[in-house]
Each structure stands twice: as C-alpha cells, then as structure tokens.
Amino acid sequence: MIVSQLKPLQEILGYLQGERKVFLVGCKGCAEVCHTGDEAQVLDMKNKLEQEGKAVTGYCVVDFLCDKALVKIRLLAHQDEIQAADSLLVMTCGIGVQAVAAVVDKLVHPAANTVNMGGSRGEWRGSERCRECGDCVLDLTAGVCPLTACTKGLLNGPCGGAKDGRCEVEPEVRECGWHLIYERLRKLGRLDKMTGLPVLKDYRRMMPPKEIRSTIIWALEQQETKV
Amino acid sequence: MTLREKLSSGKFVVTAEVGPAKGVDTHEFLENVELLKNRVDAINCTDQQSAVMRLGSLAGCYLIKQKGGEPIFQMTCRDRNRIALQSDLLNAYVLGIENVLCLTGDFVTLGDHPDAKPVFDLDSVSLLYAARQLEQGKDLAGKELTGSPKFFLGACVTPGAEPLEPQLLKMERKVKAGAQFFQTQAVYEPKKFETFMKEAKKFGVPVLVGIVLLRSAAMARFMNKNVAGIHVPDELIAEMDKAENKLQKGIEIAARLIKEMKDMCQGVHIMAIGLESKVPAILDAAGL
Numbered sequence: 001m002i003v004s005q006l007k008p009l010q011e012i013l014g015y016l017q018g019e020r021k022v023f024l025v026g027c028k029g030c031a032e033v034c035h036t037g038d039e040a041q042v043l044d045m046k047n048k049l050e051q052e053g054k055a056v057t058g059y060c061v062v063d064f065l066c067d068k069a070l071v072k073i074r075l076l077a078h079q080d081e082i083q084a085a086d087s088l089l090v091m092t093c094g095i096g097v098q099a100v101a102a103v104v105d106k107l108v109h110p111a112a113n114t115v116n117m118g119g120s121r122g123e124w125r126g127s128e129r130c131r132e133c134g135d136c137v138l139d140l141t142a143g144v145c146p147l148t149a150c151t152k153g154l155l156n157g158p159c160g161g162a163k164d165g166r167c168e169v170e171p172e173v174r175e176c177g178w179h180l181i182y183e184r185l186r187k188l189g190r191l192d193k194m195t196g197l198p199v200l201k202d203y204r205r206m207m208p209p210k211e212i213r214s215t216i217i218w219a220l221e222q223q224e225t226k227v
Numbered sequence: 228m229t230l231r232e233k234l235s236s237g238k239f240v241v242t243a244e245v246g247p248a249k250g251v252d253t254h255e256f257l258e259n260v261e262l263l264k265n266r267v268d269a270i271n272c273t274d275q276q277s278a279v280m281r282l283g284s285l286a287g288c289y290l291i292k293q294k295g296g297e298p299i300f301q302m303t304c305r306d307r308n309r310i311a312l313q314s315d316l317l318n319a320y321v322l323g324i325e326n327v328l329c330l331t332g333d334f335v336t337l338g339d340h341p342d343a344k345p346v347f348d349l350d351s352v353s354l355l356y357a358a359r360q361l362e363q364g365k366d367l368a369g370k371e372l373t374g375s376p377k378f379f380l381g382a383c384v385t386p387g388a389e390p391l392e393p394q395l396l397k398m399e400r401k402v403k404a405g406a407q408f409f410q411t412q413a414v415y416e417p418k419k420f421e422t423f424m425k426e427a428k429k430f431g432v433p434v435l436v437g438i439v440l441l442r443s444a445a446m447a448r449f450m451n452k453n454v455a456g457i458h459v460p461d462e463l464i465a466e467m468d469k470a471e472n473k474l475q476k477g478i479e480i481a482a483r484l485i486k487e488m489k490d491m492c493q494g495v496h497i498m499a500i501g502l503e504s505k506v507p508a509i510l511d512a513a514g515l
C-alpha cells in the first residue's frame with residue numbers, strides 16, 4: 001500500500017493562490033485506506049475550499065489513480081468540468097498526481113505527501129516515479145517529479161548536462177527531467193514557477209514516520225515471530 | 228584590486244582555470260599558477276572536475292593565494308551535504324578566499340569513482356543561497372554564527388544550450404539566490420552568444436565568456452558528441468583539420484573568439500584543460 005498524508009490546508013491554499021476554480025481528484029485505492037483521497041475526504045475538501053471562496057467545478061474518484069490508462073478514461077467523463085477549472089487538486093500519492101498531470105493539460109497540485117509505499121509500487125511504474133519523500137513538490141514542477149525524473153534529483157532547475165532534451169548520464173534511456181518540467185510549465189504558461197526562491201528539502205521526511213514503521217512492516221514481522 | 232573591485236570598476240576581466248593533480252605532487256600546478264598569476268585577474272581552481280577524485284579545490288585555492296594570485300574557489304554539490312558545504316564556505320573565508328563559484332557538479336558515473344554515492348543535498352542555486360545566509364550571520368538551519376563571512380559569489384550558465392530559455396530561467400534564479408558574476412560554458416559561436424547576452428543583460432550581473440582551447444579536430448568532434456551545451460561549428464573543425472600546427476591553430480581560434488565576443492560581455496574565462504602554459508599566448512594573440 002502507498003501511504004499518503006494530507007498536506008496542511010494552508011499549504012494547499014498556497015498552491016491555489018490566484019486561482020478560483022478547481023477540480024478535485026480522489027482515489028479508491030491506497031488513498032481511500034489512508035483517508036487522504038476517498039470520496040468522504042474529497043467532499044470534505046470541497047467544503048473547506050468552498051468556505052475559502054474557491055469554486056469546485058467537479059470531482060472524480062478513480063479506482064486506481066496510479067493506472068494512467070484508467071485515469072484518462074475516467075477523467076474523460078468530466079472533460080467539461082475540468083476545462084472549466086483553473087487547476088486540479090489531486091488527493092493521492094505522488095504517482096496519482098503524476099498520472100493526472102500526464103493526461104490533462106492543466107496545472108496539477110498535490111494535496112498529500114507520500115510518506116511510505118509499504119511494499120506496493122503502484123500500477124504505473126511507481127518505483128521510478130515517486131521517491132516517498134514526504135514533502136511533495138509536484139506543485140512546483142507541473143506534475144513531473146524532479147527527484148525521480150532528474151538523475152541528480154535537482155530541485156531548482158536544469159543543470160548544464162542536457163543535450164537534445166536527454167540527460168547526459170544515460171541519454172539512451174533518460175530524458176532530462178527538467179526539460180520535461182520546462183516544456184509542461186511553458187505549455188501551461190507558468191514558467192514563473194522556475195524562478196522562485198530556492199527549494200531545499202527536509203530529508204528527515206524521507207524516513208517513514210515512526211508510527212508507520214512500527215505498525216505496518218515492523219508489526220507484521222513481530223506477528224510472524226510470535227506465530 | 229580584487230575580482231569584485233575590478234568587475235565593478237568596469238575593467239574587462241580575464242580569468243583562467245587550473246586543475247590540481249591527482250595526487251600530492253603540486254609541482255606543475257604551482258608552475259601554472261606562477262605563470263598565470265600576473266597575467267590574469269583571477270584563477271579558478273576546479274573541484275574534482277568531471278567527478279574525478281583528485282587534490283581539492285580549497286587546498287588549491289589556498290596555494291594560489293600563497294603564491295600571490297587571486298583564487299576563485301569552485302564548489303560542487305556532488306560530494307558534500309549541506310553541513311560540509313557550509314563548513315567549507317567558512318573554511319574558505321578564514322583562509323582569505325572570497326570568490327566562490329557555486330556549481331551543481333557532474334554526476335558521479337561520469338568520473339573515475341562511478342560507484343560513489345551522489346550527494347546533491349543542495350544544488351547550485353541553494354548553495355548560493357546558503358552562502359548568502361552565512362554572510363548574513365546565519366546558517367541554513369537558522370542558527371547564529373560567531374562572525375560572518377563575506378563572499379563574491381559566482382555561478383555558471385550555458386549560452387549554447389538548446390533551448391536557451393531554461394538556462395535563462397535558472398540564471399534568473401541564481402541571481403535571485405545571490406550570484407554576482409557568471410562564468411559560462413565554452414562558446415564557439417559568437418552569434419549564439421550575442422543572442423544569449425541580449426537576454427542575459429537584463430540581470431545586470433557581469434558575464435565572463437568561457438573559452439576552451441581546441442587542440443585537435445578530434446577534440447572538437449568529441450565535445451560536440453559528448454559535452455552538453457558545447458557546439459563547435461563545422462567551419463572551425465575544418466580549420467583545425469587543415470592546420471599543420473594544430474595547437475597554434477587552436478590558440479589562433481581562441482584569440483579570434485575572444486576578440487569577436489569581447490565587446491558583448493564583461494570578461495573572458497579561459498579553460499585550457501592541461502595546457503595552462505598556453506594561456507599567455509592566447510591572451511597575447513587576443514591583445515589582452
């Protein structure tokens with residue numbers, strides 16, 4: 001299971017600054033179990049955002065948001081509501097956010113931090129997409145993760161090592177992650193996101209929180225030894 | 228005069244880089260420093276260039292300083308986390324080193340220890356920011372310093388990148404984070420550099436155009452194939468091919484490029500990569 005935790009509302013409102021209309025996306029997979037993106041959570045978020053003066057154009061709770069093909073089909077039914085929105089708020093793990101960003105030409109904001117995958121890697125090559133960093137930055141990078149898409153995991157823009165949009169480290173298999181981010185932000189008219197204050201990561205948050213370590217994996221192992 | 232003073236006085240500035248040895252024999256390094264110290268305004272010391280383990284940049288800069296040269300301390304984020312990077316910034320300051328070139332660094336697999344753990348806790352932008360914080364008497368954790376350093380902070384940009392816009396966006400971010408001068412990746416196309424400078428001018432920071440000395444046509448072809456952001460045009464490669472004395476031709480081309488781009492920017496940064504002894508000849512030929 002992929003464990004996610006909702007970001008504080010203030011952080012989410014920060015992402016939505018300057019925007020009025022938003023479309024919400026939830027997930028019936030892991031995010032339902034974690035109570036970050038099940039239908040009740042999505043409706044709760046809808047209420048909170050409306051209280052803050054935002055208009056929610058619609059919402060969709062997909063069975064498995066990490067399944068990119070499924071996401072595309074499900075969101076198609078909400079095309080008009082999505083078109084009417086300034087952006088989408090995705091209430092799941094980082095893979096779900098990236099899957100939505102990959103199929104929709106709108107800015108996508110993460111509503112949660114992915115803290116630990118607890119074994120599962122998602123349906124869409126999760127291990128290469130989300131590093132469970134516990135401090136999701138996909139809002140700044142148009143839904144392309146700089147930790148996994150950039151060889152160096154750079155947070156503040158491309159290095160000088162890209163050629164024809166490919167990373168010099170493994171050009172045959174790797175695109176330059178920051179080239180992808182740049183292309184998407186350019187298309188969305190949000191290149192301003194590439195010139196903000198320096199982003200520094202809190203690497204403590206990459207460690208699974210103690211509660212999770214000692215409940216999911218650790219506790220299971222303890223169970224086994226007791227049996 | 229320091230590099231900062233020279234650039235602010237509007238003088239056209241010349242810098243050149245030297246690379247320390249892989250080992251502790253500093254003989255050649257010191258010879259190069261001796262040769263360059265009165266010929267250029269500042270000397271960059273590379274930081275384990277191309278991710279190859281060697282004598283470090285901080286020790287190299289200290290030696291340059293001891294010899295009476297003005298060092299530029301190149302720092303990459305590949306090998307040290309934020310604790311070590313900030314500490315080395317403080318170390319540099321107490322050793323009398325003011326100029327720091329903040330770089331992200333080549334990836335480890337490109338070097339001679341491909342099995343090393345890549346760090347990249349910070350990057351060029353956040354390293355500039357860290358240096359700025361230290362100047363203001365605080366570290367990245369917000370803790371107070373006893374005595375704060377003062378730096379002249381530099382950064383790198385690739386004028387030949389395609390597309391160019393991401394480089395300019397990052398340049399803007401570097402200026403906002405604290406960059407006070409730029410030394411560029413090697414440029415062989417003055418026209419492209421002119422286009423770049425038209426955009427880069429708006430940041431109001433001095434730019435030193437990068438020149439890498441060509442030693443053969445094969446080297447040019449190798450860079451075109453393998454080094455991102457460097458493009459040697461076919462005419463220059465043909466010129467190198469035809470030349471009898473390749474090195475002489477390389478010096479001539481470098482001098483010509485400097486002359487063509489001199490009026491577009493505030494200085495030149497020469498990377499001779501092992502042929503530091505030829506830098507004076509390039510400068511002579513360029514009339515500098």
